[in-house]
Amino acid sequence: MFGYFGLGGIVFDLAFFQTIGLMKEQALSVVPLFIFMGYVVEQAGLMERLLRAFQVILAPVRGSLYIGVILTATVFAMANGIVGAAVPVAVLYNFFLDHFIAGFTVGAIKWPPAPGGGNRGAGIVDSHRGRHLESERLPGLPPSLEECMAVAVAAPPLLRDRRLLAIWEKVRNNIRLSPEDGLALFETEDLHGLGRMADFAKSRLHGERVFFVLNRYVNPTNVCVLSCSFCDFARKKGEEGAFENSIEDVLEMIKPGTREAHIVGGHHPDWPFEYYERLIGAIHAARPETQIKAFTAAEIDYLWRRWKIEPLQALTRLKRAGLRSMPGGGAEIFSARLQKALHYTGKADADRWLEIHGIAHSLGIKTNATMLYGHIETMAERVEHLVRLREQQDKSGGFLTFIPLAYQVGTTKLVPRQTPPTDDLRTIAVSRLLLDNFPHIEAYWVMIGEETASVALNFGASDVNGTLEDEKIAHMAQAESPAGLAQEQILRMIRDAGKVAVERDALYSVVKVWN
Numbered sequence: 001m002f003g004y005f006g007l008g009g010i011v012f013d014l015a016f017f018q019t020i021g022l023m024k025e026q027a028l029s030v031v032p033l034f035i036f037m038g039y040v041v042e043q044a045g046l047m048e049r050l051l052r053a054f055q056v057i058l059a060p061v062r063g064s065l066y067i068g069v070i071l072t073a074t075v076f077a078m079a080n081g082i083v084g085a086a087v088p089v090a091v092l093y094n095f096f097l098d099h100f101i102a103g104f105t106v107g108a109i110k111w112p113p114a115p116g117g118g119n120r121g122a123g124i125v126d127s128h129r130g131r132h133l134e135s136e137r138l139p140g141l142p143p144s145l146e147e148c149m150a151v152a153v154a155a156p157p158l159l160r161d162r163r164l165l166a167i168w169e170k171v172r173n174n175i176r177l178s179p180e181d182g183l184a185l186f187e188t189e190d191l192h193g194l195g196r197m198a199d200f201a202k203s204r205l206h207g208e209r210v211f212f213v214l215n216r217y218v219n220p221t222n223v224c225v226l227s228c229s230f231c232d233f234a235r236k237k238g239e240e241g242a243f244e245n246s247i248e249d250v251l252e253m254i255k256p257g258t259r260e261a262h263i264v265g266g267h268h269p270d271w272p273f274e275y276y277e278r279l280i281g282a283i284h285a286a287r288p289e290t291q292i293k294a295f296t297a298a299e300i301d302y303l304w305r306r307w308k309i310e311p312l313q314a315l316t317r318l319k320r321a322g323l324r325s326m327p328g329g330g331a332e333i334f335s336a337r338l339q340k341a342l343h344y345t346g347k348a349d350a351d352r353w354l355e356i357h358g359i360a361h362s363l364g365i366k367t368n369a370t371m372l373y374g375h376i377e378t379m380a381e382r383v384e385h386l387v388r389l390r391e392q393q394d395k396s397g398g399f400l401t402f403i404p405l406a407y408q409v410g411t412t413k414l415v416p417r418q419t420p421p422t423d424d425l426r427t428i429a430v431s432r433l434l435l436d437n438f439p440h441i442e443a444y445w446v447m448i449g450e451e452t453a454s455v456a457l458n459f460g461a462s463d464v465n466g467t468l469e470d471e472k473i474a475h476m477a478q479a480e481s482p483a484g485l486a487q488e489q490i491l492r493m494i495r496d497a498g499k500v501a502v503e504r505d506a507l508y509s510v511v512k513v514w515n
């Protein structure tokens with residue numbers, strides 16, 4: 001930098017004073033002053049700030065500056081009776097002044113560091129030719145100053161894991177990540193770098209906005225014919241703790257003004273399909289303002305196993321009764337190994353779960369997706385699960401949100417202790433990066449706690465679910481979070497993360513932006 005500054009200044013000085021007819025000795029006397037000025041400014045640490053200011057100021061007027069310099073040089077040369085020298089003098093002025101400016105410009109784009117160290121390389125500006133030279137980090141010609149700044153600001157800081165560099169290039173250029181990339185992300189120790197990449201991907205979709213809904217969880221029953229090893233919620237009929245709510249009970253739970261009712265339950269041995277159809281119809285009639293999100297793909301599959309009603313028919317009838325969307329539960333982990341090990345062979349497997357969501361999407365019913373993690377699954381199984389969801393979304397396109405569900409140790413104790421918050425953040429971040437076709441990734445505060453959920457909003461999550469009021473499934477597994485949150489607590493969770501809270505309905509229509 002000093003070289004540019006000093007050399008440009010000296011040559012400019014010489015050429016200028018020579019042209020206006022001053023003595024060479026007088027011109028040379030100013031040279032030390034230029035060198036001294038450059039030294040002082042650089043030593044004082046002011047150079048970076050000066051360079052940024054000059055870059056911003058000079059960029060829009062660079063072209064005018066060249067023309068002005070050429071004309072001025074020509075006039076000076078002619079006034080001094082050296083018409084023949086006017087052109088070469090003007091070219092010389094342009095060249096040297098230009099490099100003087102180039103010194104500022106190249107210096108200005110050297111901040112801040114790029115992933116993995118070195119220059120961020122937002123674009124090397126060759127002001128001599130008046131155009132941006134494309135750097136290897138920013139393909140596409142020519143990036144504007146604003147674009148360079150935007151990339152520079154949004155890029156993650158130093159990536160300590162070299163494997164992340166190639167992945168970052170893909171993320172930044174919107175290139176789909178491979179399963180191998182997904183595995184590298186789950187394995188990396190650079191959690192901070194991973195989070196910044198996920199936050200970049202999330203911000204590209206939603207800026208600083210984070211969504212929540214005023215909702216109510218409803219479990220019509222916890223009576224279930226199955227006995228999944230990870231489940232603390234289910235009971236056998238007549239067993240202590242079993243409950244069966246009537247339609248009237250359910251209606252009482254959903255207060256007027258509730259924007260979303262989230263309804264899931266056990267695989268009840270006796271309740272016919274018509275009970276569920278009547279339930280949805282009754283809620284819809286009593287609370288028309290409430291959007292009904294009900295029944296996992298596993299429950300829909302069970303209705304077929306138990307009552308032989310095909311998913312297409314069941315979902316068509318439920319939609320007619322008032323169903324608006326479906327939750328993402330029942331997916332667990334798409335792994336035949338785990339299905340067997342954790343005793344959920346009696347419920348919809350991966351193919352069936354995905355098939356039912358595809359059917360729902362074909363009927364215009366939006367759905368969510370989940371993954372139960374933090375137990376005995378492998379990272380490869382997590383990646384496989386996410387990739388299968390991504391493939392299904394490519395086909396049917398109706399998923400709104402992916403919700404990683406942290407296994408609650410409770411009394412089932414598949415592992416000695418709850419997976420740590422770092423794993424929650426990692427899983428949310430990797431999900432954001434792998435599921436490039438999912439609009440939202442959720443930080444489900446019920447299972448990971450309010451504090452971790454708030455941090456997760458800077459790790460790729462764009463949704464915190466909602467107020468819930470009386471969540472049971474996680475709390476029967478001894479989740480330590482409250483069973484419901486007041487709206488003020490949700491707003492605080494989002495604001496603590498430095499994000500903008502957006503109240504939504506079940507289908508992500510914006511109700512209110514909270515400043």
Ligand code: SF4
Nearest residue numbers: 224226228231234266
């Ligand atoms: S996870 Fe669902 S299907 Fe399995 S036992 Fe619990 S309620 Fe029943």
